[in-house]
Amino acid sequence: MERRTRATVLAALTIVLTGACADAKETPAAGDSPSASTSPSTTASPVTPGPPWHDEVAAAAAGTTVGQKGTPCELPITFSLPAGWKVEAVKGSAEFGEPTVGKARMLCELDARPTGELGFLRVWRVDGVAGGAEEHLKHFVGAYSPEASDAQYRRVRAGTLDAVEASYTADGDTDRAIALSSLYGPIVLSLDAPDPEDLLPAYQLVKQSARINRD
Template identity: 40%
Template sequence: MPDRTLPIRTTAAVALVATGLLLTACGTAPKPDAPAAPKRTTAPAAPEEPAAEAAATLGGPGTACALPVSFALAKGWEPEAVKDPENPEFAELTRQGPAVMRCEVDAKPTGNIGYLRVWTVAKGSARTALEGFVKAADQPSAVTYRETRAGSLAAVEVTYTSHGELTDETKEQRAFAVATPKGPVVLVHLGGLDTDEHRAMLPAYELAKSTTKAL
């Protein structure tokens, strides 16, 4: 009997090919691969300023400013107590809202233009002290408050912008406040000539905040 295996296999193969062509003609052929989605790129984050080196402590006995709290000062910053801050003749310089300026820490020896200023508020909470302080600033905007810690103390911090008369520009500002066991609220503010100066001085501000202690 003749061998019919080969013709049968060949016929089946032809049938499969024909079926495949028919499916292709009907639009059921495999779809071409979709083009790869473009890769998303993320802008590099701005480099952070290095942490400030602590060189002294401000606020305790024998320091330049007698305060209800103490904190570490960054290297090169020079503190000076505000003389006669309660004098109404100097109110334009020493008062902002409910706050009275007690101490100025000058950044100029480090090459930056700005101050870390320490204020006290006679009564109220840290939040209300900050709110009154910011409302009295020059055209405050983009005001944001948040709960935080200043050393081991509960604190409130604010970031905002104000309009600088000297440069006629909007610049960043920030401050934190703590309510002390002895009563007054202590408010530490960092300004600067402009936003660039402000950001360059942030390590000194963060050092003060992270080392704040009630006395």
């Protein structure tokens, strides 16, 4: 996050990272798990090529499953990630407390650098916000990128889950975040990279493979 004005905050959060690299697994076949929320529309996702959504970008090949029981980041949802990414759980510490931004608490950090790419996908839990996935996502964007502009929101399907996706401009680039409906409320995943479009294939893979964690 070298280009972010919020880099100082995230640097403090990174100090308390704990966990280990996830073991690569065969990604399970897509199931027909029902959505955890009927709040967003369950119709087919819109397809919008070009900026800001770039739906024409193909998903990367799956190499690792994130979120399962017994893996570094146990989450209410699971999703696939390209092979080679580093997966670390994020926990609080006595010195720095919980790694939070606003009412969003970071649960997991997914690091692309071992693959030669620069950037992260970060997983957040937002608590104490009234409303559904869109309200949770708007709170996250406002807290995480206070100077963000040109924010757009849309309802989509992410794997088998209802979701709300955000596109917004920060430091001159178009960033992305998505709130995925789980059995325990929305889980937000943010894309953070010097060149966000470089990580869109990984981001698309996460979107297409998201499932409720039934473990």
